[in-house]
Amino acid sequence: MRSKLVLIEGLPGSGKTTTAQLVHDILGEMNITSQLFLEGNLEHPADYDGVAFFNQDECDELWSAHPKFNDYLRNRMIKQGGGYFLEYRKIQDADGPSFPDELIPAILKHDIYELPLDQKRKLITERWKKFADLARNGADAFIFECCFIQNPVTVGMIKHDAKKKDVISYVAELATIVERLNPLLIYVEQNDVEHSFRKAVKERPKEWSEGFVDYYTSQGYGKRQNYTGLEGTLQVLRARRELEEEIFGCLNIAKVKVNNSAYTRSDYKQVLGNILSGYWEE
Numbered sequence: 001m002r003s004k005l006v007l008i009e010g011l012p013g014s015g016k017t018t019t020a021q022l023v024h025d026i027l028g029e030m031n032i033t034s035q036l037f038l039e040g041n042l043e044h045p046a047d048y049d050g051v052a053f054f055n056q057d058e059c060d061e062l063w064s065a066h067p068k069f070n071d072y073l074r075n076r077m078i079k080q081g082g083g084y085f086l087e088y089r090k091i092q093d094a095d096g097p098s099f100p101d102e103l104i105p106a107i108l109k110h111d112i113y114e115l116p117l118d119q120k121r122k123l124i125t126e127r128w129k130k131f132a133d134l135a136r137n138g139a140d141a142f143i144f145e146c147c148f149i150q151n152p153v154t155v156g157m158i159k160h161d162a163k164k165k166d167v168i169s170y171v172a173e174l175a176t177i178v179e180r181l182n183p184l185l186i187y188v189e190q191n192d193v194e195h196s197f198r199k200a201v202k203e204r205p206k207e208w209s210e211g212f213v214d215y216y217t218s219q220g221y222g223k224r225q226n227y228t229g230l231e232g233t234l235q236v237l238r239a240r241r242e243l244e245e246e247i248f249g250c251l252n253i254a255k256v257k258v259n260n261s262a263y264t265r266s267d268y269k270q271v272l273g274n275i276l277s278g279y280w281e282e
Contacts (some may be wrong), residue, residue, distance in 0.1 A: 002032070002280055003254070004135045004181035010188030011241055012212070013200030019188050019272065020145040022265075026273050027141060031282065042090050046131035046146040050089020052110040053123060059084050060118075062106055069100055076181040086110075094150040117160045121170055128177045135181055148174055148243055149186070157243055158236060159184040161220040162244060171247050178253075184253070184279055185255040186272075188246055193241060194234055201230070253277065 005029075007018040017038055024036040037044045054062060059077070063070050076091055077084040087192055088107050092099045112120055125266035135142055149171055175183075190196040199211040209230075214224050216233045227235050248255060260268060 002141070002182065003184045003259070005140075005178055005183040005184045006034075006141065006143045006276075008145045008188065009149040009185065009244070010146075010260075011190070011193060011237060011244075013196040014188040014190045015268075016188055018227065018265075018268075019186060019258070019260065020143050022185055022269050022272050023186070023276065026269065028145075029273075030276065030278070032141055033139065033246045034143055036143045036145075038145045039146075039147070042087070042093075044144075044147070045134065045142070046144065047124070047127045047151065048112045048127065048152050050092075051112050052086045052107045053115065054086070054110055054244055055082060055085045055113050055281065056084075065106065066103060069103060072100065072104075076158055080157065088159075113155060117156060117162055117166075120155060121152075121173075125173055126178065128174055132178050132181060134272050135234075149187075149247055153240055153243060153247070157221050157240065161224050164246075167243065168247055168250060172250065175251050175253050183253050184276075185248075185251065186275070187244075187255065187257045189257055189259045190258065190261050191219050193237055196261075197234060197237060198230075206251055253255050 006023055006156075008016050008023065010016045010019075020038060022035060024034055034090045037047075040049055050140075054077075057109055063073065066073070073086070077086050086107060088104075099161055108114065108192065112123055115123070152174070156162040156170055157164075206231040213230055213233045216230070216236045217227045218220045221239065222232060225232075227233070248257075258275070259273060263271065
């Protein structure tokens with residue numbers, strides 16, 4: 001069975017986005033139709049970005065606190081199971097200035113990535129199951145950047161300082177869900193974590209680096225370790241790399257590591273092409 005899913009993982013600045021785009025290009029050259037979903041894609045079929053979740057009591061509380069926006073909210077909430085999903089980022093993009101800003105604090109508190117870890121994990125794994133059903137019955141392959149290992153590690157270890165076994169079991173659960181899609185995991189490495197991250201900090205907007213440092217040091221693991229600033233963030237990244245190494249070793253799916261430290265784009269594409277060709281010909 002050909003793979004229906006290619007998973008691209010690695011630390012920040014390792015070249016995940018470039019890798020995912022190259023995989024998409026290579027599969028196209030192999031006459032394999034694929035759908036590419038990068039980090040932050042609001043249409044992601046297996047993850048959530050810019051989506052809030054409310055149970056019935058939380059919805060009642062929101063409606064009670066903002067009665068003049070009841071119709072606005074009710075018309076945009078998606079009832080599913082025992083709760084309501086609000087795709088607020090999509091709504092903001094669609095409604096522009098007419099989106100009521102006073103709702104934002106209440107909505108952000110219920111962003112799926114701000115929920116307790118157990119609740120978030122339940123919502124995410126349910127979404128992955130629905131995606132697996134969809135992908136299995138379709139003709140296209142899917143390419144996901146960083147939502148398979150990175151997101152569980154980020155919310156588990158970095159945000160909640162969860163036990164290592166719980167983070168590992170989270171990723172293992174996702175692997176079990178997509179096992180029927182014959183997934184291929186490509187983990188992108190860099191020789192020097194500090195160099196690649198500092199390079200990313202220089203190349204990306206200041207808001208990205210400031211937000212990243214704050215996220216990594218002001219909560220969970222970084223806060224417990226009393227890490228601060230860029231140097232503290234690098235310490236967290238080193239710990240994250242160790243955990244991801246352990247997770248990679250535990251996974252019972254097709255997997256390969258690629259080193260993106262020295263290749264030019266053309267050389268790197270050739271390396272990836274060899275991996276994909278060999279895998280699809282198996």
